[in-house]
Amino acid sequence: MKSAEKTAKRIAMIGHKFIPSRDGGVEVVVSSLAPHLAETGYDVTCYNRTNKQFKKMRKTAPLPREYRGVHLVWTPTVDRRGLAAMTSSIFASIMASFRRFDLIHYHTEGPCVLCGLPRLFGKKIVVTVHGLDHQRQKWGKFASFYIMRGEKAAVRHAHSMIVLSRDAQTYFREKYGRETVLIPNGIDPAEPRPASEITKQFGLGAREYILFLGRLVPEKGIHYLIEAYRNLKTDKKLVIVGGTSDTDDYVRRLYDMAGDDPSVIFTGFQQGTVLEELYSNAYLYVLPSDLEGMPLTLLEAMNYGCCCVTSDIGECADVLDGSGVTFPRGNVEALGEALQDLCDHPEKAEALRAEARKTVSSKYTWEQITEQTHELYAKLLER
Secondary structure, X not given: OOOOOOOOOXXXXXXXXXXXXXXXXXXXXXXXXXXXXXXXXXXXXXXXXXXXXXXXXXXXXXXXXXXXXXXXXXXXXXXXXXXXXXXXXXHHHHHHHOOOXXXXXXXXXXXXXXXXXHHHOOOEEEEEEOOOHHHOXXXXXXXXXXXXXXXXXXXXXXXXXXXXXXXXXXXXXXXXXXXXXXOOOOEOOOOOOOOOHHHHHHOOOOOOEEEEEOOEOHHHOXXXXXXXXXXXXXXXXXXXXXXXXXXXXXXXXXXXXXXXXXXXXXXXXXXXXXXXHHHHHOOEEEXXXXXXXXXXXXXXXXXXXXXXXXXXXXXXXXXXXXXXXXXXXXXXXXXXXXXXXXXXXXXXXXXXXXXXXHHHHHHOEHHHHHHHHHHHHHHHHHO
16 A cells, blocks of 8 residues: 655545444445545544534533544534535535645535535545435435535536446436546455344344345335245345434335234344344345445445345446346346245355455455545645
8 A cells, every 4th residue: 555644645524424433335434434544644534514412422521533543523513304414514615625635525416515615725626426316215306406416516626536336437427528436435354253142132043034234215125125025935034224314204114014024123223243243144135226326235245245135236236246146126026036046045145155255355445445545636636
């Protein structure tokens, strides 16, 4: 890894909720990327949102100002649906414009609405598009409009745009004539854990369940999975892990679909040891998404040696690269057939587990991703 120590370039990151966090894929990425960049010699600052949780914490103790060598700045935030990302990123953009940063790295499209302001103050602007957020079903008309404004601002003002998939590259080239740089998400090596906490809490043992893990939002296609599972001939349980993301109505729909079936288990949001055990002991990991940026949970599942089944959208199929099973997006019957085949043939599932770990270790380490990001920064900062 090349080092940035000689110049100690000052980098700001804007657009995530807060770090450290597993609140979403963007937060997981920034929680890893920022410290890795700091280790190479960059002076990195992350602008965190101040939500209700942190406002309460601030009454009893100061908010943390550092995480793994990264400076943390807490921005004013209107903590309401549709306003939190907007207000925190606007304040962060204004604050960062008047500080001595060399480069500002925005994450996701909506926060980029004001990215032209720090550019006026001489900052280099990099934008990572984690997914085409305006396509997500949870957003209303105003939120989708605002996100599109951010997308257009990014196309106009960013010195460089990073995307996570070839499909996203095609989108920006065809819609805007804008070239982008493909830098995928990364993952740190992980060692599988035996079932312990998940046995105590949920009655789950090794290879006894099919796992979905992610935000409970419509574009993840969890309703396809529940429908397909109900027609399976298997003794495997279905475990759905994740929390709501302004999608309470959809979550109620999922519970209604599951009914009183004791073999369908909703665990809520999980992290730490429980999360690691859930990945480590799953018989299958399923991601039936209609829409993704680059699914970090899929990388994590592969990293723990899961046999993975995903929809055939490019963002999933490209990550799997032949080391898992895909089915046509939205096709419940095909999903059910894929699951049944793997339940009936454990030797196939076992072979794919080994292939998945091999794929991740060869293509998606944080050392590789940090090096690619560093090279992009260096080219911009030399200009």
